[in-house]
Amino acid sequence: MSDNKIPYKIYLEEEEMPKAWYNLRADMKNKPAPLLNPGTLQPLTVEELSGIFCRELVEQELDETTPFIPIPDEILSFYRMYRPSPLVRAYCLEEKLQTPAKIYYKFEGNNTSGSHKLNSAIAQAYYAKKQGLKGVTTETGAGQWGSALSMACAYLGLDCKLYIVKLYYEQKPFRREVMRTYGASVVPSPSDTTEVGRKILAEHPGTTGSLGCAISEAVEVSVKDPDYRYVLGSVLNQVLLHQSVIGLESKIAMDKYGIHPDVIIGCAGGGSNLGGLIAPFMGEKLRGEADYRIIAVEPASCPSFTRGTYAYDFCDTGKICPLAKMYTLGSDFIPSPNHAGGLRFHGMSTTLSQLYHDGFMEATSVEQTSVFEAAEQFARVEGILPAPESSHAIRVAIDEALKCKETGEEKTILFGLTGTGYFDMVAYEKFNNGEMSDYIPSDEDIAASIAKLPTV
């Protein structure tokens, strides 16, 4: 189909939307390494994991062979409230950059949670409800996951207990009110409501918290109450599974118009957006049916892929969670208080870690001032005010488009625009006032943190 037939924004029809999630692991020869019991160092069983997660989610977590898992009707109904998300041709950005590259972005911010997190929040809440639980607990960093989960729980009538990283509890009071409007209870972490929280407060008085620490608290609460289970917004295989809806919609839309992306770019914190966006494309690549260049973008202040090590590590600061084999900076690593709250996790999805280790994707890191420059440039021409997290992908998409300008190549670039920045205006204000600086951890800091990895 000729280029001028392609709309600015491609919305799938309801009947074109995916009816099943795609389980990327089914096409991986080298499967991601299993989660280990932190006590026995043996792979976790269904029984063990069922103490933390809902049963059906445990099955999804461990399923390495079923390529497609049907999306339950109730979840499809909820998806229809805010999906399909648009696949947008960034005509205005292309013109601004004067690049021959064709830039597309899949925009996941058009819902009240402001990000793609809702795709997995509704799925996890649904299975909790189906299991007859009273509620769920979780942590949230920048608050996107917490907002999403509180929306999903409000819709299904489930209790929602949220531990929010203290830095963001204070920096983003409005996020807190969104969650409260949806009926969630919100606690700043570390808190004195859990054993692990009290321990961390004693060891690091004045800490602004971290995602790893908030995870420890949320897990502790859920483990102690049989009517609750813990849910998580990223890192896990089940989350990547649910987020595959992003990539599936993108691929259906691109196939419909005969568009082949040469480069696919996503920001990577725990990997939920990137893993979801690339899923069907990576599947083709693994099966040898097509080739794509795939780039993970992470902040220079928390560079798990680019400066971490591939090893078993705890997912939380309190070291009560399972061990995962992943690219990690060490569970003691505390990133500087940068402004990309969703990208502050010390580790990375085990699936993406394995794919990166096997050479199926690249990774790069970028500094936040250059990220906000890209964000502002994008906002002014494309209209959307992007989240700091998403703007990492924008930065690299612009860089790739500018390379095309030099070489004259007409590459097609697809990136994930995971969300909006309406709750990040403190960061934008710093940038607007020229007060934003960059922070790159020293080799010594990273080495010190990695030296403390558990021996497996």
Added chain:
Amino acid sequence: MSDNKIPYKIYLEEEEMPKAWYNLRADMKNKPAPLLNPGTLQPLTVEELSGIFCRELVEQELDETTPFIPIPDEILSFYRMYRPSPLVRAYCLEEKLQTPAKIYYKFEGNNTSGSHKLNSAIAQAYYAKKQGLKGVTTETGAGQWGSALSMACAYLGLDCKLYIVKLYYEQKPFRREVMRTYGASVVPSPSDTTEVGRKILAEHPGTTGSLGCAISEAVEVSVKDPDYRYVLGSVLNQVLLHQSVIGLESKIAMDKYGIHPDVIIGCAGGGSNLGGLIAPFMGEKLRGEADYRIIAVEPASCPSFTRGTYAYDFCDTGKICPLAKMYTLGSDFIPSPNHAGGLRFHGMSTTLSQLYHDGFMEATSVEQTSVFEAAEQFARVEGILPAPESSHAIRVAIDEALKCKETGEEKTILFGLTGTGYFDMVAYEKFNNGEMSDYIPSDEDIAASIAKLPTV
């Protein structure tokens, strides 16, 4: 077409989108009364108005006969960045209410300005650019119009000078940063940068400002600099013209699926959203081709339609703007500091005023606590966190749907969901904490303000 064929969200295809705005006045037998020169009390001429507004906008302002005015290609291109907006069937709300009514809403919040204001902002900025001006000045209340205009100006490379009502400058610092990110200069009003601002500060020290006062300041600046013109986000005929895109898209989508709305509901501050939403439906009603019940909803704290008088009045507190014949509470009326910033204007669109006066539409007023109850109820089932302004329409849509529950009538309700409430979390926080109260002006207060109307 049967009910189950209607998608949750109807998005028009690009080729189905309107290519011309609809000028409702062409179908009105009783035209709205003309704007008067505040000095001579004679109808304003093209020449006089051209000192304040761009020439082509003046022509649109005064055109009472041309039913359709083509949308320039450049504006259509911009519209494609965020339009079509979805027409959503509120299945979840219907189920929650257990009503036989069918509820639809046209959602205009899916753009960074967070509201429908962008539809007219880009049009007004485009004509300013076309005329070779350096920039535009305006006022903004809740900041939606300011955000929209700064986006439009950033896109076109125009200067944007904004006077923002002081109450909202302080209550919504993040709005300010959105505007700054888009490159606008933002001044809290009343300010000492204008004569009228200094006068108001002297007379009302400590005032939190009003839209009427910010208008005076913005007009003064533009009148004194020939490279600038004044633009306005509501009230004017030209704005209703541009906003007709809301109603046109709604009507095309509803006609496509054979849906006939029995009741059409919109919030009304200056009338931009309501006038745009109802335009093509009201046109049919005026031509006797179809009938619709049309309801304007205003806050009980600023009830122009329901408790104002139909008379000539100033549009601004400083009394330097043209006189308009409209439903007004008097330009000296200062509404209480309620939380629907977009609905604090003392007057109303002249077009809507005439239509209301002639009995073609109804009006009702609602109190803010009941508005936030509706907002929360809507958010929890429909996902979207609505703006306080939009929630006025939600309140009445829910009330109408509940009436249908009593009577068993299967009415079809359409309401305008003008925007999102991400920048209104201070208000939501008050509501969440049970600290929100209602304020209804006394008959004496309104009578005192109306007594000061100019004699025309």
